[in-house]
Amino acid sequence: MGPEVAAYEREFAQHFGARFGVMVNSGSSANLLAVAALVVDPRFALQRGDEVIVPAVSWATTYFPLAQYGLKLVFVDVDISTLNIDVAQVREAITPRTRAIFAVNLLGNPAELTVLRSIAVEHDLVLLEDNCESLGAMLDGKAAGTFGLMGTFSSFFSHHISTMEGGMILTDDEQLSQELTSLRAHGWTRELPDDNLVHSKSGDPLEDLFRFVLPGYNVRPLEMSGAIGREQVRKVPSIVRGRRQNAESFKDAFADCEHVLIQEERGESSWFGFSMVLNGALAGRRAEVANAFREAGVDVRPIVGGNFTKNPVMSYLDAIVPNDLPVADRVHEDGLFIGNHHFPINEQIRAVRKIVDRVADGN
Structure with missing residues (x-):
């Protein structure tokens, strides 16, 4: 230092x-x-x-x-x-x-x-x-x-x-x-x-x-x-501005998509990435969707740690865990996210929507 x-x-x-x-x-x-x-x-x-x-x-x-x-x-x-x-x-x-x-x-x-x-x-x-x-x-x-x-x-x-x-x-x-x-x-x-x-x-x-x-x-x-x-x-202002512009493209691309739930913004998000909780025809098919992304060259992650209480490390932690964590469970089982950047990725976002639709249609 x-x-x-x-x-x-x-x-x-x-x-x-x-x-x-x-x-x-x-x-x-x-x-x-x-x-x-x-x-x-x-x-x-x-x-x-x-x-x-x-x-x-x-x-x-x-x-x-x-x-x-x-x-x-x-x-x-x-x-x-x-x-x-x-x-x-x-x-x-x-x-x-x-x-x-x-x-x-x-x-x-x-x-x-x-x-x-x-x-x-x-x-x-x-x-x-x-x-x-x-x-x-x-x-x-x-x-x-x-x-x-x-x-x-x-x-x-x-x-x-x-x-x-x-x-x-x-x-x-x-x-x-x-x-x-x-x-x-x-x-x-x-x-x-x-x-x-x-x-x-x-x-x-x-x-x-x-x-x-x-x-x-x-x-x-x-x-x-x-x-x-x-x-x-x-560079923070320009970086955040670019990420927010990409987010508008992402929200537009998925506005009418019944197969995924996307994150609802509070205030002004800086959009680290784009989350998707699989819904409807895609519920329970996360592995299939993730494989389709990977085959198309789209890197994909779980939504952070999912329901963290499902991890084996919990045996080392002193914790109070509710009997039911239904939303966290859903995120754990059906949640994934893809990356964002501060340069334009509109074409890539449209490609992601097509992949989601293709998997949902069984193609």
């Missing part, structure tokens, strides 16, 4: 309207540090057994940091239209042990963040945002990733912007930003300002450079990644 990383942190935070940015080596590490900060910060001090509400559809590293700190995952279903957490079920899941909500903005689409923030305030809960798939998304005039106490971003090579590997945590809270900075590099005080909110410095370099005060990690980014990121963040 060096001046390029520091400049990228400032420019990234400024672009999205946050006070502080802390860069790390991945979006997964960003989630890890965000959870760690809630544990070590005496104002929050989350403890083993505290409950955190999470959506049943997300990526693994939304959940693992919570489990690794002994927090109890409380899974709730998602909304079939938006694929994001069902806010009504969030309300129902709150208990006296609930301490936080970890919202996920799925595939570029903002969750109902304004409502979730109100719920968090009403019940004195922490709201975190996993915004790793939704850089550049907006809701009610505010950037996704800035509604909660902390928001996480990814700049992995397949995401909206790329530093090859990289992540960022945004927050408006100065103490959290300093705790994140310490946690990022061994839990020491080295990168903290002389006058800081984590641990006082003595002025003696032998002490201040090698004093360990928090149980930290080494998830530092590379200086080159910071330099690349500075150039990338300047």
Whole structure:
């Protein structure tokens, strides 16, 4: 790390309207540090057994940091239209042990963040945002990733912007930003300002450079990644604009298609990709559709992790799982998504529609 990383942190935070940015080596590490900060910060001090509400559809590293700190995952279903957490079920899941909500903005689409923030305030809960798939998304005039106490971003090579590997945590809270900075590099005080909110410095370099005060990690980014990121963040408006233009083509192409349900936009999605939940004649035929895509040269994925509670790793996690997660199950069994980009892919989108129709017709 060096001046390029520091400049990228400032420019990234400024672009999205946050006070502080802390860069790390991945979006997964960003989630890890965000959870760690809630544990070590005496104002929050989350403890083993505290409950955190999470959506049943997300990526693994939304959940693992919570489990690794002994927090109890409380899974709730998602909304079939938006694929994001069902806010009504969030309300129902709150208990006296609930301490936080970890919202996920799925595939570029903002969750109902304004409502979730109100719920968090009403019940004195922490709201975190996993915004790793939704850089550049907006809701009610505010950037996704800035509604909660902390928001996480990814700049992995397949995401909206790329530093090859990289992540960022945004927050408006100065103490959290300093705790994140310490946690990022061994839990020491080295990168903290002389006058800081984590641990006082003595002025003696032998002490201040090698004093360990928090149980930290080494998830530092590379200086080159910071330099690349500075150039990338300047391109965010044009990148998101191109993705949104492709999304209009996708919505037009599938507007009259009864064979798939496409994601309903909340606010202004940055359209990470294009999801399809198979419907009607294609329900239960995901493998067939995926094979047809692959044969045509169209790369295809499940919708993130599907219903994550169906994974064998759940045996390692302390979790409350409802008896029924019908929407997540449907996403798990009949959901898939294809990629998007910021350059025009109208022809490819039309080709995808033809493939869907051909499979539905049995050809």
